């Protein structure tokens with residue numbers, strides 16, 4: 001998949017562009033329904049599937065004080081799209097000039113004029129153009145005279161709730177990882193580089209890979225979790241335009257602590273994972289951490305012995321969970 005941030009960098013391929021528009025944060029089940037339809041339709045007509053999104057997200061530009069933390073970095077979002085088979089992700093920088101386009105100008109100049117869209121797909125609650133004035137219905141009305149079909153996708157429901165990025169954020173922030181996974185269709189995950197810590201873990205018998213946390217992203221509630229860690233290898237800085245392919249690597253069951261380590265006098269938030277049945281050097285490599293299940297809150301133990309005893313109990317609980325859910 002090509003990841004581009006400028007319309008001029010969208011390749012010209014096939015019989016034209018089939019376009020889906022959204023914010024795509026998290027790429028939950030409802031996003032996936034649209035993107036799968038996009039890919040299928042583009043393949044059917046021999047066209048190119050283009051998912052238009054934004055980076056940074058509109059809210060981060062228009063009302064930064066109200067902008068929620070993101071469920072994914074641009075790279076994480078792009079890789080999930082690549083895995084779904086999308087041909088191009090156009091992540092437009094949402095600046096003031098873009099925000100000021102009227103719905104008419106967006107359709108006539110951007111979608112038709114610059115992108116040559118043949119069909120358009122949007123979610124039922126999509127808004128676009130100045131002040132968010134354009135709705136899915138506006139899109140239909142503007143595209144109909146141009147002979148461009150608009151497909152509006154209805155909400156996807158899970159456990160009686162509409163699937164939305166807001167619902168996913170809520171579940172993640174509460175540490176409800178199984179709810180988050182039901183909405184996402186996969187576990188909530190973060191990626192990061194392993195950096196060095198205080199080198200204390202190995203003395204406790206539990207070396208813990210210290211995963212650097214990107215600012216501005218949403219993290220689960222602090223605490224101890226059952227996790228799965230994928231070793232992705234060398235970090236690959238992403239500078240669009242770039243070709244993005246889904247990455248993978250060896251996968252390990254793990255237990256992790258997202259916390260400040262009060263027992264050893266720590267104060268800043270860290271994400272530290274102990275991988276089961278692994279030995280080796282992870283410093284400088286990139287990992288993906290899937291948060292699977294909340295186990296317990298972090299506690300201040302009277303000393304390291306009590307901490308290690310708890311880590312043994314955590315290991316048993318985490319291994320048992322992984323076995324049950326293999």
Ligand SMILES: Cc1cc2nc3c(=O)[nH]c(=O)nc-3n(C[C@H](O)[C@H](O)[C@H](O)COP(=O)(O)O)c2cc1C
Pocket residue numbers: 197198199200201202206207208209210224225255256257260261262263264272273274297298299300301307311314
């Ligand atoms: C599964 C797990 C649970 C943990 N729980 C706690 C805890 O409840 N309280 C605490 O102070 N530290 C906890 N820790 C953090 C350890 O104190 C930390 O990993 C250890 O101090 C090693 O730090 P280092 O990697 O910087 O050397 C936990 C670590 C893991 C992997």
Ligand SMILES: Nc1ncnc2c1ncn2[C@@H]1O[C@H](COP(=O)(O)OP(=O)(O)O)[C@@H](O)[C@H]1O
Pocket residue numbers: 194195196197198199200201202203206207208209210273274275276277278279280281282283
């Ligand atoms: N099973 C394992 N789980 C996590 N890290 C491991 C494991 N085995 C070896 N390591 C290595 O040990 C490092 C963590 O050891 P630790 O003593 O906790 O040091 P630090 O404080 O620098 O994180 C990891 O970054 C990784 O390179």
